[in-house]
Amino acid sequence: MSNPYFQFKQFTVWHDKCAMKVGTDGVLLGAWTSVGNARRILDVGTGTGLVALMLAQRSLQDAEIVALEIDEVAALQAEENAARSPWRERIEVIRADFKDYQSSDKFDVIVSNPPYFVDSLECPNRRRNAARHNDSLTYEELLAGVSELLAEDGAFTIVIPTDVTDKVKTIASAN
Template sequence: MSNPYFQFKQFTVWHDKCAMKVGTDGVLLGAWTSVQNAHKILDVGTGTGLVALMLAQRSLPDADIVALEIDETAAGQARDNVTRSPWKERVEVVQTDFRSYQSSDKFDVVVSNPPYFVDSLECPDRQRNAARHNDSLTYEELLEGVAGLLAEDGTFTIVIPVDVADRVKMIAAVKNLYAVRQLNVITKPGGVPKRTLITFTFSNQECVVEELLTELARHQYSEEYIALTREYYLNM
């Protein structure tokens, strides 16, 4: 049986009740997303609460974070993880469907590690299906919701498969959201990117594209990956 929790330097994430466990995608999203000057942050599909807690660790002391999760069991575990963390007063876990979520406040930063398998075979686990497949929240619905909740000068950052990046950019442009930063992730030397992180804003400007190699060999991490994650991982 896999470990029921993942220990970081300043907090612990229990994930035994969640369909999607702590993984590299979430860690990259939490470490790479800019939260400079952000006072209101929204995490769409928080799962274990990992990304919300990572952003709480390095955001402003008065930054408030709302973490949305549709699955009741996952939302409960995320609340437990937040309660055990140093930032329980700043992070609110809300169990709701993002498509019906409303807020009187606009958010400076919105992040999402969304369901990522499109038109693929579904696995028999209902909870895992909802977390992995975008049938329950399409990219169109996600971006429409983000466009309505994002502050005028805010940023939206997402981690997605490389092969849907162009499609997501096209959908975003319809909502007047434009890619300004992109990080293509390579997991081994000579490999091709399978995941990418993209930051969108309402300001249409040139997109700065970079690459990140995570591992030089099995469990031998690159200097760039260590620099990005050392404030979180115990052994970095």
């Protein structure tokens, strides 16, 4: 049996309650996303809070991070992980559907490791399906929301499968 947590140098991410565990794509997204001079960062579909924590570690000391998660249990685990971290004061976990989320302030950086399966065979676990299949958040909905929330000179970073790259580029261009 694997560990119920993933240990980094400066923090630990517990993932025993989440449908999706810490994985390579999330770790790479947290390492590759450029945070430069970002003051406001949004992590869409934070899951365990992994990417939010990694970005907090790498960003300006006063940068605010909003970690958005639709799944109640995952949001609670993300809150616990953030509370145990050195950046607990800078990370706000919000349990909400991204399609309904609104903010009066724009974000300098938006990042997402979204559900990636499109029209694929689903497993019996409802929570795992929601985390893996884009039925609850399509690329069109994600990119339309990002377009509304991203600052004029902001940056959006996403992990997507290679087979949808052209589709996502087309949607992004339209937004």
